[in-house]
Amino acid sequence: MYHRISEPDLDPWGLSVSPDHFAEQLEVINKYFHPLSMQEFLVHVQRGSVPNRSIVVTFDDGYVDNLQHARPLLTRFDVPATIFLVTEAIVEGQNFWWDELEWALLQPGTLPDWLELRVSGSRYEWQLGDAQQYSLQERQADRQRRPWNSIPGTRLAFFYLVWQCLLELSNPKRLEAVDAIRTWAGVSNNSRPGDRALSKNEVNVLGEGGLIELGAHTMTHPSLKGLSASQQMKEISGSKAQLENIIGHPVTSFSYPHGEYSVETMEFVQRTGFQGACTTAFKCVMPGADPFQLPRFQIDDWSGEEFLRHLARWYALS
């Protein structure tokens, strides 16, 4: 499971692999493994005969660097991939909300001492204390730290608290909140252009030649298991319809945002006409696996050598 092929100066969620490391990783896949698209893989799973050392490369979300950096390298090493797209971000040409939030809250400098959010009748409040200040050195140090491991009272910890709060909101309320936070922080709304989602046109270019399969990842990237049945259905079938409308052919692969789903979610995904869905459970797909619960390993910014070491362990190769 990949997200981005890029080198941002800060990457709190660890979503990026550099183009150089991605090239090294693809070389390893090409040399020692049997790369398949998700569709090919599912056919093998159904037959109960998956080729030895099969590997499926997937990307979640649909960042523009998937076209700029990933596609040329996938083509060079002849490795197929399946890219799961957040369709509303593509239709609307939006940046993802978590990047907007990072842009507003994780810039070096001083923020006001407290943040109050009023979102459609609810009120949230944070006192920043020491988190008001954020030096360049702290930001540098945070390159090695994940938000869930942040030190309480720091800017990164504050960012994580706000992120957790926004995650619980509905998409319109979340966007309203991000807007209010941007104004509060005094930042403009044109964040790093490299952070944006693919456009409709770019999605079609990405799919040209058939090496890359396009899959759906909901319309707005909610945690599905927390939604009502009708909201889940809307997110799942809506993303399929939007993507099919953009690319003009059936979309049959899905991945659950945040890796979160319930039994009901799986039923909806199956009923909508998808043939398989990926989770974020950290393990290999074993014989007899449920095609609607395919686990994946997140790949970090590893060199080819480190990547091979991890794969060898996961595949129990000697």
Ligand SMILES: [Zn+2]
């Ligand atoms: Zn995602």
